[in-house]
Structure formats: C-alpha cells, structure tokens
Amino acid sequence: MxxxxxxxxxxxxxxxxxxxxxxxxxxxxxxxxxxxxxxxxxxxxxxxxxxxxxxxxxxxxxxxxxxxxxxxxxxxxxxxxxxxxxxxxxxxxxxxxxxxxxxxxxxxxxxxxxxxxxxAGLPCFPASNGNAPAGAKPADGATLTSRQLDVLTLLCAGKPNKVIARDLGLSENTVRVHVAAIFTQLGVNSRSAALLAAQRMGLVSIPSHDTV
Incomplete structure (x- = not known):
C-alpha cells in the first residue's frame, strides 16, 4: 500500500x-x-x-x-x-x-x-494498561475482520508473530497491530487468554486427537 x-x-x-x-x-x-x-x-x-x-x-x-x-x-x-x-x-x-x-x-x-x-482500518486509541483496555467488554460482543481471524487462528496454533507475518505475507509490525486489536475485541491481555476466549466463542476449533 x-x-x-x-x-x-x-x-x-x-x-x-x-x-x-x-x-x-x-x-x-x-x-x-x-x-x-x-x-x-x-x-x-x-x-x-x-x-x-x-x-x-x-x-x-x-x-x-x-x-x-x-x-x-x-x-x-x-x-x-x-x-x-x-x-x-x-x-x-x-x-x-x-x-x-x-x-x-x-x-x-x-x-x-x-x-x-x-x-489497516483499525481504531488506535491508547489502552489504559498498554495492551488491552482495563475492564474490556466480554468477548461475546467481539467482531473480528477476516484478516484478524487469520491471525487469531495462527496465534492459537502457538505461532509467534514472526511466523504469522511470514505465513500471511504481512510485516511483523502489522501482525502486532492485529494481535493488539484481537486482544481488545476479546477482552484479554495474553495469548493463552485469547485462546480460551476464542474457543469459547467458537472462533477457532481444536483438532481432535482421539485414536481409532
């Protein structure tokens, strides 16, 4: 761009x-x-x-x-x-x-x-704690863009920003922006919390490891 x-x-x-x-x-x-x-x-x-x-x-x-x-x-x-x-x-x-x-x-x-x-079309207001806003709303009202969902999927797969950037053809800085926006939307301030919130909302699915 x-x-x-x-x-x-x-x-x-x-x-x-x-x-x-x-x-x-x-x-x-x-x-x-x-x-x-x-x-x-x-x-x-x-x-x-x-x-x-x-x-x-x-x-x-x-x-x-x-x-x-x-x-x-x-x-x-x-x-x-x-x-x-x-x-x-x-x-x-x-x-x-x-x-x-x-x-x-x-x-x-x-x-x-x-x-x-x-x-990237995202709001960029200062967060009260430097990451997600304090007292952020529950994830139930979250709305993520298709690109944010792509980032979230890879984030929940445990991939670091560098790998996410490579896989999606983005800069690491842009990935950081998306991750911050995702945290805000989900009302969390860590990757592990984002994973739990995303699972609860059905935004990502965890592959079954059941043996036949």
Whole structure:
C-alpha cells in the first residue's frame, strides 16, 4: 500500500520531527503539511489516506475542525494528536468521530504502529494498561475482520508473530497491530487468554486427537 499522509500541527519543530518519523513507515509514499485546519482544507487532499491532526491549533481546534477535515479528506482516517492523554480528551476524540488518538509523548515505534493500525482500518486509541483496555467488554460482543481471524487462528496454533507475518505475507509490525486489536475485541491481555476466549466463542476449533 502506498499511503498519502497529511500532518496538521502549528508547531513547525514538532511537525518536522513527526515527519522524520512517519516517513520511515514502509507504507507511506507522500506527506503533506499544514499549520491549521484552514490550511489543511485548502490543500484539498481528497486522496489522503491518513490525517494526523493536532487538537490544539490556532483559530479552530482539531476537535472542532475534525468535521471539516473529514469533508476535505473524505477517505482518510483521522487520528487526533494531543499533548494530553487524559481520559476526557480521549473520550472526546471518540465522541467527535476520530479514528484514533495519539499522545505527543508517544515513542517513534508507537507512532509507526498507530499509523499501521489506522491504515489497516483499525481504531488506535491508547489502552489504559498498554495492551488491552482495563475492564474490556466480554468477548461475546467481539467482531473480528477476516484478516484478524487469520491471525487469531495462527496465534492459537502457538505461532509467534514472526511466523504469522511470514505465513500471511504481512510485516511483523502489522501482525502486532492485529494481535493488539484481537486482544481488545476479546477482552484479554495474553495469548493463552485469547485462546480460551476464542474457543469459547467458537472462533477457532481444536483438532481432535482421539485414536481409532
């Protein structure tokens, strides 16, 4: 996939640093920049795949401008970027229809993983414990994509991420993103718990070892 990104932040230094990180992502082909919601909309990037949108912007904030950005970049996933990681800020981002939330304190690896997650069509909000959200809902309401089911099947077969990536033709980073999403959907935080939850839901079957 060759992705087109739009970085919207009024701090040139931060924007430059972010650009240096995201340009290292294997799927990123083109990066545009803007310092405000108005500048971003004026670019008319209707083919943008992902927008990293700062919440604190001059004039119109990222939260208030999210709808306008969505109109200007109709097919793009929009991830809000903020210096705050307070639950209220994350919840507000969700309520406004953002596809993800990225703290400015995130490491380069976390940023690249968030990009992979967003480009894969998955929500990328910070988890309260670093893996699956605390108090995640029971697995009964889980909905997994076909690719996530592929990953889950191999995960339950005991295969490590490296082997899963090879077998499915994915990068290890993408597999990690899928595994994190699976954990969130199943309400678990370990592979063994994922296996038990998947068995209970009938998502995977364990071959019979009965002898004739």
């Amino acid at each position: 060759s992705a087109r990104l739009l970085l919207v932040d009024d701090h040139t230094l931060f924007r430059t640093g972010l650009r240096l990180i995201v340009q290292g992502h294997p799927s990123v082909e083109y990066i545009a920049e803007a310092g405000s919601v108005a500048e971003a909309c004026a670019l008319k990037m209707i083919d943008a795949d992902l927008v990293l949108l700062d919440i604190q912007l001059p004039g119109m904030s990222g939260l208030d401008g999210l709808r306008l950005i969505r109109q200007a970049c109709p097919k793009a996933r929009i991830v809000l970027v903020s210096a705050s990681v307070a639950p209220d800020a994350v919840n507000e981002a969700r309520a406004r229809g953002a596809d993800g939330f990225l703290p400015k304190s995130a490491s380069g690896e976390d940023i690249l993983e968030a990009i992979s997650c967003a480009l």
